[in-house]
Amino acid sequence: MMNAITEFTKTAPVSHLVPTSLARLHVVETGQGPETLVLWPSIFTDHHIYDDLVARLSTSYRFLLIDGPAHGQSEGGTDAFTMEDCAKAMSEVMDHFNLDRAIVGGTSWGGITAAHLALMSPARVKALVLMNTPMQIDAKRPGLKARFIAGGARWALKTASFRNGVAESFFSATVLAANTAYARAFHDMLKAANPAPLATAVRSVILRGAPLLDRMSELTVPTLVIAGKEDRMYPIAVQAKAALLAPQGRFEAVGGKHISAVERPDRVADIIKKFIGLEAAQ
Structure with a gap:
């Protein structure tokens, strides 16, 4: 990962603090190319989960990376x-950058966000990239683990055991061991976070969501679903079913757990580049 991060820093990303109706959101603008990818990360992570992906694609595409x-x-x-x-x-955020349409997507929370944008304003979405996205999250029937995370986020974030538990759900042990810089950055971000607002965000995602699976058939844009083969939180069979429900859906399974952009950046970059190429050819 360190080699990829070194390449990434050479693209001279620019940070922006963009006013939105939720809050002022930090957006990293980087890369170059005729297409713009707008990506939003998972809960408990920030835009750095896309470092390796951007390192592989920044000479072909422009990126707007949004911290939730x-x-x-x-x-x-x-x-x-x-x-x-x-x-x-x-x-x-797209308005701020005078961007009428873009390829939008994200990981987990970011995938849900992008899917809702495609449902609400399909004219703004050229294509949709859903990485490791919950398809059956249901605030009416949250599971025990979801309730634990939502209830304990504010108080437990400062404890190494809680953060390690999140990391073990998100990343393979071999990936964390090989990418010590990323593992350290993951912990540092959570330790530095303001507990109350971050807990509010986590609870909002977990306890105010509705199943996306029921709405996949409403998507009118080309939709790519990427899932981790070892992601125990969101079974791969459900991810594949969701992709099939989308009228223009495509499904790709990759190795690793919940954050495929970190787990398998080469594979994810190849999948996204092929997907964008196919859409451009049609």
Whole structure:
């Protein structure tokens, strides 16, 4: 990963703090190319999960990488929000950069956000990239683990055991061991976060969501679903089913757990580049 990060820093990313209806969100603008990819990360992570992906694609595509509320360098609040609110904020970021349409996507929370933007404003979305995205998250029936994470986030974030538990769910042990710089950055971000706003964001994602699976058939844009083969939180069979429900859906399984952009950046970069190429050819 360190070689990829070194390449990434050469692209001279520019940081912006963009006003939105949720909060002022930190956005990293980097790369170059005729197409712009707007990506939003998972809860408990920031834009750095895309470092390796950007390192491989920044000479072909422009990126806008959005830190979610209370994550990374984004501001946050204590008012709960919905996934529609997140989609609106993503649209407002696009407005800030005078971007009428783009390829939008994200990881987990970011995938839900991008999918809602595609449902709310399909004219703004050229194509949709859903990485490791929960398809059956249901605030009406949250599981025990979801309730534990949502309830304990504010108080437990400062404890190494809680952060290690999140890391073990998100990343393969071999990936964390090989990428010590990323593992350290993951812990540092959570330790530095403001506990109350970050907990609000986590609770909003986990406890105010609705199943995306039921709405995949409503998507009118080309949709790519990427899933980790060892992701125990979101079974691969459900991910494949969701992709088939989308009228223009494509499904790709990759090795690793929940954050495929970190786990298998080469494979994910190749999949996205092929997907964009196929859409451009049609």
